[in-house]
Amino acid sequence: GAVVSQHPSRVICKSGTSVKIECRSLDFQATTMFWYRQFPKQSLMLMATSNEGSKATYEQGVEKDKFLINHASLTLSTLTVTSAHPEDSSFYICSARDPLAGRRVPNEQFFGPGTRLTVL
Amino acid sequence: GQNIDQPTEMTATEGAIVQINCTYQTSGFNGLFWYQQHAGEAPTFLSYNVLDGLEEKGRFSSFLSRSKGYSYLLLKELQMKDSASYLCAVPGGSYIPTFGRGTSLIVHP
Numbered sequence: 001g002a003v004v005s006q007h008p009s010r011v012i013c014k015s016g017t018s019v020k021i022e023c024r025s026l027d028f029q030a031t032t033m034f035w036y037r038q039f040p041k042q043s044l045m046l047m048a049t050s051n052e053g054s055k056a057t058y059e060q061g062v063e064k065d066k067f068l069i070n071h072a073s074l075t076l077s078t079l080t081v082t083s084a085h086p087e088d089s090s091f092y093i094c095s096a097r098d099p100l101a102g103r104r105v106p107n108e109q110f111f112g113p114g115t116r117l118t119v120l
Numbered sequence: 121g122q123n124i125d126q127p128t129e130m131t132a133t134e135g136a137i138v139q140i141n142c143t144y145q146t147s148g149f150n151g152l153f154w155y156q157q158h159a160g161e162a163p164t165f166l167s168y169n170v171l172d173g174l175e176e177k178g179r180f181s182s183f184l185s186r187s188k189g190y191s192y193l194l195l196k197e198l199q200m201k202d203s204a205s206y207l208c209a210v211p212g213g214s215y216i217p218t219f220g221r222g223t224s225l226i227v228h229p
Binding site for chain 2: 034041042043044045046049091093105106107108109111112113114116
C-alpha cells in the first residue's frame with residue numbers, strides 16, 4: 001500500500017528559530033500533499049494543500065509567510081515553520097494522495113506518522 | 121462548508137460492543153470516512169461509506185444514512201488496543217476531508 005514518511009518525528013527548538021519538516025511518499029508519486037496541524041484533544045485542521053511545481057494553497061487564517069511549503073518533487077513536500085513561537089507547538093501531519101489508487105475510495109489520503117514540534 | 125459533530129469521549133468494557141455516532145452537515149456529499157488515531161500517531165483509515173447502509177469489515181462496521189446526515193462506527197468484541205480516538209471526516213468539494221473533533225474511546229478491563 002501507499003506509504004508516507006515524515007522527518008523528524010520529534011523536534012524541540014528555541015523560540016525564534018526555524019524548523020523544517022519533510023514529508024515523503026515512498027512508493028508512489030504524489031502531485032498533491034496536505035499539511036495538517038493538531039493541538040491536544042483537538043481535530044486535524046488543514047493548513048495548506050501542497051501542489052508539486054506550484055504554490056501551495058493555504059487555508060484561511062494560516063500565515064503563508066510563517067508556514068513555508070515547498071513541493072519541489074513528486075515525492076517530497078517540506079513545511080518550514082519560521083520564527084517559531086511556543087504557540088506553534090503542535091502535532092504536524094502530512095498526507096498524500098496516490099493518483100493510481102483509490103478506485104473504491106475516491107481521493108483516499110495516506111497519512112504520515114506526524115511530527116511533534118515543541119517550541120521552548 | 122462542513123459541520124461535523126461526534127461525542128467527545130466514550131468508555132466501554134473489553135469484549136463489549138460500542139457505537140460511535142457522527143452527524144454531519146455538508147453542502148455536497150462525497151462520502152464519509154472513519155479513521156482511528158492512537159495518541160501521538162497519524163490517523164489510519166477504517167472505512168469509507170458513500171451509499172446508505174451498513175458495511176462490515178471484521179470487528180468494525182460503519183453505517184450511513186445520507187438523508188439523516190448520520191453515520192456510526194460499530195466496534196465489536198472490544199479489545200484494549202481499541203482505546204484510541206475515532207475521527208469522522210467528510211470530504212468537501214475538492215475531496216479534502218474535514219475532520220470532526222474525534223471521539224476518545226477508553227476500553228477498560
